[in-house]
Amino acid sequence: MTTTTMQTVRDDPLVIAGRAFRSRLIVGTGKYRDNETMVRAIEASGAEMVTVAVRRVDLDRTKEEGILYHLDPERIFILPNTAGCYTAEEAVRYARLARAAGLNDWVKLEVIGDQRTLLPDVSATIEAARILVAEGFKVLAYTNEDVVTALRLEDAGCAAVMPLASPIGSGLGLVNPYYIREIKRRLSVPVIVDAGVGTASDACLTMEQGVDGVLMNTALAEARDSVAMARAMRLAVEAGRLAYLAGRMPRREVAVPSSPLTGMLDGGPSGA
């Protein structure tokens, strides 16, 4: 059965800035109940890339460890973010600090414009993207589901554009599949849906729109069983991708029988 699947639909790896990933699921590392759960969830998700944040070292509690005590950058690709930044300058500062850690020159650019919705400040995001691209960063930009902004971010040289499914941490799922499909249709760089996925069906539905990948954190961290949800998400992303590649049947507002209309016995409603 696996062989048949492989023969009928062949998927390419996800390629961002020349780097290939077999998994189309990217996961965050925040808010897990403990580090062991986080590590096991990442493992179960099959993700090859995880996001991390840049924060001050807690100098008073010396036992407070950085995330790299738990994740091996040789085994998993670390994508630093600029989460929590509200201006382009601040985001650029965080990105530079992240790069100075010496792992890579990638950044998940996030410039927030509103505290309640955590929706992006798109003009500041575009401004920061231009600066960071000029400095040689591979910029993966978090944005809203607006195609014009997505096009501007691509023009700015972003390596990937990451529209939201719904607000960060909301778990509301994919609220605007049409806009997400339009962004995917119009951009050449990978489109990764970032934020808002709450459960496996959200991830599957998102991947069915034809996007290149999904990034999530809270859906795993806040699940009652993070490891089980991580496995569910892995399967959902694969299922959604495969369904997209397979090409769904048309939607019809009438029923069409699946069994033959011929060969029926006499005496039925249409019988003679």
Added chain:
Amino acid sequence: MQATGDQIEITLNGEPRRVPAGLTVAGLLAELGLHPGLVVVEHNREILERARLAETPVEPGDVFEVVHFVGGG
């Protein structure tokens, strides 16, 4: 470390802090029990490359940010 007892005041991660005079930034990290390979230091708003930690002196009034990677989405 010289046991002169002289101390200077710097700002470290937003807080005033007294540290021994005559330290390098590498020495400051050692004093704080931090592994230089796992943190990034910003010195007066400029990122301090790791190769320069041992040659950069800590001066009175210096402002340092010492950051690392933590869990995030």
